[in-house]
Amino acid sequence: MPAPPRLTTIGFDADDTLWQNEQFYQATQARFLELLKDHAAPDDLQDRLLQVMLRNIKTYGFGIKSFTLSMVDAAIEVSDGRAPASVIKDILAAGREMAAHPVEILPHAGETLQALAGQYRLVLITKGDLVDQERKIAQSGLGGLFEAVEIVSDKNRATYERIFGRHGGGPAASMMIGNSLKSDVLPAIAAGSWGVYVPHDLTWAYEHAEAPEDEARFRQVADLGDIPGLVAEIARASGT
Missing domain, CATH: 3.40.50.1000 (HAD superfamily/HAD-like)
Structure with a gap:
């Protein structure tokens, strides 16, 4: 041989x-759960967000932009389109903060x-x-x-x-x-x-x-x- x-x-x-890396995603996800707490229980929100993320990987790939867009998608879905603009604005701000975080x-x-x-x-x-x-x-x-x-x-x-x-x-x-x-x-x-x-x-x-x-x-x-x-x-x- x-x-x-x-x-x-x-x-x-x-x-x-x-x-x-992952610690910043988890911190931002916790922020997402707090923003949407009036629309679903935390476990349900986590599951929905994961489902949306896995679906969006095929289109957006991996990374912060994909994660941020998935949070927006999930917020719209769990609220039946009633999530206020202020919540969407906060989600986008959270994504920008992740992208600016020091290494x-x-x-x-x-x-x-x-x-x-x-x-x-x-x-x-x-x-x-x-x-x-x-x-x-x-x-x-x-x-x-x-x-x-x-x-x-x-x-x-x-x-x-x-x-x-x-x-x-x-x-x-x-x-x-x-x-x-x-x-x-x-x-x-x-x-x-x-x-x-x-x-x-x-x-x-x-x-x-x-x-x-x-x-x-x-x-x-x-x-x-x-x-x-x-x-x-x-x-x-x-x-x-």
Whole structure:
């Protein structure tokens, strides 16, 4: 059996892997629930908003703009069109506040990227609104550590096959690191890459999935601080 190819390329997710993201969505959702409390119970509002968001992903994609438009849609639906203009105005203001929020880097992100940069080809692979993702990358100060940045509409097997084929030696010589089993880990492993799960305390329901414990190329770490050691371990095991 031929030896596995040497690990050359490492992909990193951005939101809730390198910097905080979901906490701002949840805070804004709580604000939405308060604004619409006269029209539905909180649990019903949450369910309706999730349904609208999942429906709108097909049209608007992921990100703050899609989320804001989904809140507007849900407000109109749950109020049977009676939501006052002031509520719609407040929802739009909440979306703008999210888009202007300073980037909050997660622990160990900077030092981990610095430890790996130069030894491996680092690629930032993130989905969401182009303008918002570009803003966060610029504000983070981490963009210069990546040899390539890919802002994609979604993440699936074909995404990783394409990106790792273009920026590295192919999926088998690559690793994807992120907080979403559904978007970062499972499709990367399906493409033939290593998939490393870095749990975050807050994860959107859409991103939930079961950990592929039986997959030989699946790993889980406590936080980004464990990544350099894991990468070194995999390199030693492959004889590189």
